Amino acid sequence: MAETPGGDRVRIDVRGTVQGVGFRPFVHRLATELGVGGDVRNAGGHVVIRAAGGRVADFVAGLTAAAPPQARVTGIDVTALTDRVALGPGFRVAASVEGRGGEVPPDLATCPACVRELFDPADRRYRYPFLTCTACGPRATILGRLPYDRPRTAMHTFPLCAACAAEYQNPADRRFHAEPIACPTCGPRLSWTPDVHGEGALAAACAVLAGGGIVAVKGLGGYQLVCDAADESAVRRLRRVKDRPAKPLAVLARSLGDVRNLSEVDDRAAAVLASAAAPIVLLPRRPGAPLAEGIAPGLAEIGVFLPTTPLHHLLLAELRRPLVVTSGNRAGGPMVVDDAEAQAILGPVTDGVLGHDRPIWSRSDDSVVRTRHGRTTTIRRARGYAPAPLPLPFAAPEPLLALGAQLKHTCALACDGMAHLGPHTGDLEDARTLAAFERTAADLARWLDAEPAWCAHDLHPGYLSTQHARRWPAGRRIGVQHHHAHVAATAAEHGVSTPFVGVALDGLGLGDDGTLWGGEVLLADYREFRRFARFATAPLPGGAAAVRHPARMALGYLYGAESFGASVPEHLAGTLLSRVDGQELAVVRTMIARELNCPRASSAGRLFDAVSALLGLCDDNSYEGEAAVRLETAAMRYDARKALEWELHERDGLWVYDPVPTLRDALQSAANAPAGEVAARFHRTIAEVVVTLAVKAADAAGTDVVCLGGGVFQNALLTANVVDGLTTAGLRPLVAERVPMNDGGISYGQAAIACARMNGR
Structure with a gap:
């Protein structure tokens, strides 16, 4: 930050997330309090202030010390103004000007002040689904371009009524220069059918949901499919509509107290749930929680979040029950944002479409995070976080x-x-x-x-x-x-400036040698890397088919694992083999023997799939990563004090982890122990392998920094074990938090x- 130049007339250029977060109204209030004259305006993606007065230095200091909660000031440049620059009396918000660059503000969940108004019968915005202020509401999803002003947003077609215009122009009002400002007189309105709008539309949607139906609801960044989270038949039907047989569904709860009835919530999770980003948070499901079993079948966690818009608040207040709220799409397509498309695609498979006439200009799904082991990690970065820069x-x-x-x-x-x-x-x-x-x-x-x-x-x-x-x-x-x-994503997030060890545990990615990788230890900086260690390879029978069917991946390890000694005895896998169709088994064995459509991969993700199938937890993935999730869920019930057998070998200048001894020990142990106990020991094994290889790599590279990356590290149990092991070994492990570890x-x-x-x- 530049120092304030001599004199009491300055130009201040403020960079960062300073548009759409109430920054200009804040600047106006601060200037008025300090008796500073001049003006403030949006210029491109920045804010430019011209200030004059005896307390300019205090004013500049206050721009960062007292900025609004959602503002993020990354730089301030202060230059002197010449006497030729005329400043009017007092302080004002001036018209915006074009310019380049800047930061686009993410959408913000409805703030407490607006929630109070929403349910205050004396307020003119009582039960209005689109109330907002400078602290909350749509931002990126309605923005055309910077600077962030109403004419450049999807609200430009809603001229302000006299009452809203007065608030917009009043420096003492919290809606002073709130660009999405609206009210029932001048703003958007709900629709159910061409003839049913407003309160009637809301009532119709609530009646359908209360009766066990499914409604497509237009949210901030796209349409959502909604049903009663406790209604088993409604949840089953929703899964059929989305062609989503088992992937977990998110649950929307009215309050933090309601979330506590559904899941276990610590202080960190509570703060994230109640934040302006309001992401879906993965939390341990509370036994006996009043939810359909089909919400997250077979899993110990559920995804829960709090209302993000006034409309969601109204739905929950009327229905007084948790709701499933999931992306409005079908068969893997993107979230629907267009009204006509919603009627055409979602209308026929739901019991009604609760829409409105505020356009969505930019698609944004709900963000997903996990709060475990003292850290918050991002699994899906979208509404509330994107497109904020890093x-x-x-x-x-x-x-x-x-x-x-x-x-x-x-x-x-x-x-x-x-x-x-x-x-x-x-x-x-x-x-x-x-x-x-x-x-x-x-x-x-x-x-x-x-x-x-x-x-x-x-x-x-x-x-x-x-x-x-x-x-x-x-x-x-x-x-x-x-x-x-x-691994570079993790390093960049944490500001690493020296070479580092990168551990990438992933599903599949093309290596620079043209083969498929996925269990890698790299010596890296931002420009280059060298492969130091890897997991042993196994064939993927049928290529993508092996990803969809973990049982096939298990067969790949049984009959085609990279050889460092004896293979896994076939009789140990008898339970798995009894579940595989005889004809398919013969075909797969032939494919592996003849190397027909069986690309080899050093994939950690596929190894987790294989173990999940061998332990009888998941033979077929109905969604990406299901087998690994079920393996982690089973392992979480046990405290493994002893790893399975494992070996390291040197081959072609690389250290190689051989999983065959691990698989053999896992199958032998499974004959006398619960699958979950063996799964827990497998997690401990992989953690020991990773720590051992990382220590070797760190010694070779002369660094103590280890950056973890790849979708396998979304496994909270594995990540905690690896981080603990690396820390005990005297290394500095880094885990991505603001950026997903997955792809x-x-x-x-x-x-x-x-x-x-x-x-x-």
């Missing part, structure tokens, strides 16, 4: 778009020293999700007024994101290895690596 270790000389990977897709736009992360898109598996990704990339470029001159992409040629890279000239594309991006963090890692290479560092 710092990069090296500034981008020119704007660069990091295209992400394939699953749990995100993209990121690197400008100057920041990476602006778009919200979760979904899995890039078809034209619908590809179009959603392209829309998000266009949103980022428009918001920041920055056309990407470069792109960073994954090495896998089959990813739709990699194919998208062909839009740039060959000399403007930077290929980034998948697992290098994983949702790949784009951030790609941006960090690409910017380092562009800078020649």
Whole structure:
């Protein structure tokens, strides 16, 4: 921050998240309190203040010390104003001007003051589903471009009535320059049918939900499917509608007290639930919680969150019961945001559509986090967090778009020293999700007024994101290895500035040798890496089929694991083999023997799948990662004090973990112990392996920093064991918290690596 120059007339340029968070009204109040004259305006994505008076120094200091809770000031430049610059009497909010750059504010959950008004019969916005103020409401999802002013938002078609205009212009009102301001007279309204609006629409939707039906509700960043969370038949029907047989469903609760009735909530979780981001938080399910078993079948955790909009508050107040609230989409497509599309796609499979006439300009699903072992980790980064930027270790000389990977897709736009992360898109598996990704990339470029001159992409040629890279000239594309991006994302988030050890435990990613990787220890910096250790390989019978069917992956390890000695005796896996169709078993064995459509992978994720199947926990994934989740759930019930057998070998200059002794011991132990106990010992085993390899790598690299990355580290039990082991070994383990450890963090890692290479560092 620059020091205040001599004199009492200055220009102050404020950077950071300073638009859409009540910053200009705050500046106006601060100036008035201190007797400072001048003006404040949005300029592009920044705020520019011209100030004059005897207490300018106090004024500048107060800009950071007393800023609004959701503001984030990253820089202040103060320069002297010449006498030729005329400032009027008093202090005012001046008209915005165009400019480049800035930070786009995320959407904010309804604040306590607005909730009080919502349920106050004496308030003119009583029960109005779209009330908002400078502290809450839609931001990124209604923004066209910066600067953040009403004419540049989806609210531009709703002219302010006299009462709202008076509040908007009143410096003493908390809606002073609140851009989405509205009321029943001048703002959006609910709709149920062409003839049913407002309170009638809300009542109709509540009646359907109370009767066990399903309603498509237009939320902040897209349509959501809603039903009674305690109604087993409604939940089963919702699963059929979404073609989602077992993947957990999120539950919306009215208050923190209601959340406590459903789950175990510590202080950290309570703070995250009640934050302005209001994410879905994964919490241990309370025994006897009044929820349908189908919410999260077979799992110990449930995803719970608090109301994010006035409409959600109203629904819960009327129904007085927890609700399932999940993304409004079908068959893996992106969340529906268009009203006509909602009627066409969601209308026929629900009992009604509760919409409204405020457009959604940018799609954003709900964020998901976990609070365990003293830390909060992000699993899905979207509403409430995205597109807030994160710092990069090296500034981008020119704007660069990091295209992400394939699953749990995100993209990121690197400008100057920041990476602006778009919200979760979904899995890039078809034209619908590809179009959603392209829309998000266009949103980022428009918001920041920055056309990407470069792109960073994954090495896998089959990813739709990699194919998208062909839009740039060959000399403007930077290929980034998948697992290098994983560990670089963790390093960048924590501001690591030296070489580090990267441990990437993942499903699948293409290595720089053209083979599939997934259990890797790397010696790395932001520009380069060297593979130091890996998990032994096993074939994936049928390729993607083995990912969908963990039982196949188990067969891959039984009949084709990389050899360092004796294989797993077939008789130990008799229980698994008895569940596999005889004809399929014969085909798979032939495929492995002849190496037909059986790509080999050093994947930690696939090893977890295989163990889950061998222990009888999950033969077929109905959603990505199900087998591993069930393995962790089983393990959480036991305190493993002894690992299974494991071995390390050296091959081709690398340390290699051989899982065959581990699998053999697991199957032998399972004959006399519960599957959960063996699962717990398996988790301990992998933690010991990782710690041992990381210690060797750290010694070779002369560093104590170990950055963990990859979707397997979403396993809280494994991560806690690894972190504890590394700490005991005298190393400094780092875990991503603000960026997902899964492929949702790949784009951030790609941006960090690409910017380092562009800078020649």
